[in-house]
Amino acid sequence: MIKIKKGIDIHLVGEAKKEMKVYEPALYAIKPLDFIGVIPKLHVAEGDEVKVGTVLFHDKKNEDVFFTSPVSGKVKEVVRGEKRVILKVVVESDGKYEAIDFGKADPAKLSRNEVIEKLIQSGTWTMLRQRPYATIAKAQDKPKCIVVSMFDTAPMAPDNNFIIANQMEAVKAGAEALAKLTDGQVYLNVNSEETKKALEALKFSAKNIVVNVFQGPHPAGNVSTQLNVLSPINKGEVVWYCYAQNIISIGNLFLTGNYDSKRIFAFTGSEVKEPVYYSTRIGADLSGLYNNISSENVRIISGNVLTGTKINGNNVLGFYDTQVSVIPEGDHYQLFGWLAPNFKKFTSTNTMGASLCKKSSKVLDTNLNGGIRPLIMTGNFEKVFPFDIYPMQLIKACIIKDIDQMEELGIYEIDAEDFALCEVIDPSKTPIQQIIREGLELLRKEMN
C-alpha cells in the first residue's frame, strides 16, 4: 500500500447515496472545448441521422482523433460562438441507442495497431489522455507507462468501487487492451485492498498490468500524485492515463463491438434534494434534473468543486466528468468576515473557529472570502502538495513565462488540477490553476 501524506480532504454536505437511477434526456452534446487544443472539423450537418459511434467531428491538428455520437438520433444543432468557434454539437436522441458495430475481439489476441484502430474508429480513443499537457493521446507516441486512477478523492467524489463492482469483465478487457499500447507497465490504482484482490482475481493474461493500492487525502486520486510515486515524468517522456469509467468503456468496446458512451455520475452538493448516482450517456443535457435542486441562487458545476466547470445556462455534462456538484453562490457581504470565527466555513489554517471543526461536513458557497493580493504567505502550499516540487517557485515561473525554469522546476510532472488545493487555501486568492494551465499551454505550443 502506498500512503500519500500531504493533502487535504474537504468534507462537504451532499455526498451521493449509493443508489443508481437512470436518466435519459432527449438532448446530448459534445463540446470541443472539453478537449485541450482540439480544433474541430465537422463531419455532420444539422438534421443528419447518426448512430452511437457516428463521427461528429475530428481534430484538424490530429487526424487520428474522432469524436463520435453518444446516442442514436438526429443532429439537432451545431452551436457556434464568437468567430464561429464550435461550442457544441447537439444530438437529439431517438431513445433506441442503435450502434455501429466495430467488431468484437479479444484484445489479448490483437496487435497494438489493431487495438489502436478500433479505439480510434469508435471514438473511444478520446478517453485516453497524455501527460504532460492533459491532451488526447497521440497514437504515434510510445508512452512509458499507462496510469488508470480507479478512485477519486475530490470533495463529494463518486465512489468508483460502487461503479465498477458489476463491470469487472469490462475492466479486464480494458486493461488487456491498454497493456497492448505500451511496452511499460499499466498501473491500475485503487484505494482499497478488497478492490485490489477483486482485480487480481481477474487473472490478466498481459504480464505488464500492476495493481496498486493508494491511501491518503486528496490529491491522492490525481494521476500526477500517483505518477510522482510510481514513475515521475522526465523531460521528453509521455505517459497516457484514464479513469475508472474510461477503462470500462474501452473494455466494453472489445466485449460488445460498440462504442460504450454510458456515463455514471454522482449528483452531489448541499443544494441537491436527493443526491444519488445517475446512469446516462456522455454529454447528457442535465436540465431535466434541476427540479431536484432545492434553491434558486446556485452554481451548477460539471465535475467537482475544485476543478469542475460552471454549467449554469449550458447544462451539458462534461465529456470527462463523473460528478455534478451544486453549491450555493456566495455573492453576499460578511460584516468583519476577516475577524469572524467562521465556524461554518472551511479553513486549512488554525486562524479561526472553523479550525476546531475541520472534520465536520460543511456547506460551502462560492465566495472568494477576501480580496486578491500579491503572493505573500509562504510555506502553506507545501502542506497540501505531495510532490517533490517547489509550488510557489513553479507558479512564479509560469507567471513570468520562463520556459526553462518551468521545465527545471518540474512542470512536466504536474497538471493544473494538482494545484487546486493550493488555490483553495491561498490567502492571496491567486488564480493558480489558470496560471499553471497557461504555463502548460505556452510550453505545449513552444514544444510542437
Add this chain to the structure above:
Amino acid sequence: MGLRKFIDKIKPNFEEGGKLYCFHSFFDAMETFFYVPNKVTINGSHVRDAVDMKRNMIYVLIALIPCFLFGTWNIGFQHFSSHGEVATLMQNFGYGLMKILPLYIVSYVVGLGIEIIFAQIRKEEVNEGFFVTGFLIPLIMPADVPLWMLAIAVAFAVVIGKEVFGGSGMNIVNPALLARAFMFFSYPSKMSGDGIWIAEKGDAISGATPLGTLLNGGGVEQLPSVMDMFIGTIPGSVGETSKIAILLGALFLIVTGVASLRIILSTFVGAAALGLLFTAIGVSEVPFYYHFLMGGFMFGAIFMATDPVTAAQTNTGKIIYGFLIGAMAVLIRVANPGYPEGMMLAILLLNVFAPLIDYCVVAMNISKRKKRWAKAERSAK
C-alpha cells in the same frame, strides 16, 4: 444592516466616473475593512478557504498588543524612575500613551497616505501590509524620537523600501526595519547612546541599555538581573523590553501558524550556537541566553525575521536564514566595536541574502531532477 445600506448608497460616487473617484482606493479600503466583499470565484476552484491576507495581517497586530501595552507602561515607568519618583500603574501608562500616540499617528498618517496614493495610481486594492509595518515602527523606536524624523523615516521606508519594488509582497527588506536603519544612520544622536532610551530622562539612573553597558566595557555583573530583563523593566526601544509580552505574541503567532516556527527556532539556535562558541573560546563572558534577553533579539526574531515577504520562502531556506540571523546578530554584538545591537543589521543583511538562499535550495531540487532526466535518457538508449 444600516451600514451596508449606507455603503451601497455612497458607493457609486467612488466608482469610475463618480465625482469622488480620486478617493476610490480609500473607499475600497474602508469598505473591505467592514465587509468581506461579495466577490465570487470565477475560474479554478469554486470554493475557497475562509482565510485571507487581512486576517493574517491583523493577527500580527493582535500578537503585538501585549508588547504595545507593556511598552507604553514602561515608557512611563522608566521616565518616573529616572526622576526618582514612584508612579501608579495608570500614571505610568498615561504618560506612555502621551508619548507613543503621536508616534502612531505620524506613522499611520504618513505610511497609509503613501500606500493609498500608490494603490490609487496602480488601480489596486490597498494592501494590509502597512497596518503591520505602521504598528511595528513606533515599537522599535525610542519613545522620544522627534516626529519629523519619524515622518521622514516612514516615508523613506514605504517609498524606497516597498513601493519602488511594486508594493507589498515585492519588497526586498522589511520596511519597518528599514525605517529604523534609516533613523540609525541618518540621526545617530537620536538613536544610540545612553541618554535617549528614557523619555525626558532624569538623572536618578544611568539609562543605559544592557547592550550599551556591555559596549562601554561593562561586565555581566553590571547588567540588570535576568528577571528584570525577562519582565522588561529596563530601558530600550518601546516594544522590545518585555520578553514575557513578546513570548505571548509568539505563542499566538505560532499556534495560528501566521509566523514560521522554523524561522523563530532556527534564529534562537543560531544565536545560542555562536553565543556558546564565544564563551567557550573565551572571546566573551556573556552567557548565551543573555543574548535572548538583551536588546531587540527576541522582538526581531519573532516579529521581524518572520516577515514572509522578506524571509526565505523555501522550508529548508527558512532554517538556514533563521540560523544565520541569530548567529550574525550575536557576532555583531560581540565582535563589532561600533554598534551595540546586531539584530537589526543581521535581519536586514539576511533579507538581502534570502533570495540567494532560496536560489541554492531550489537549485538542489533542480539538479536532482536533471540527474533523473539524464538517467532516464541513458536507459532509453
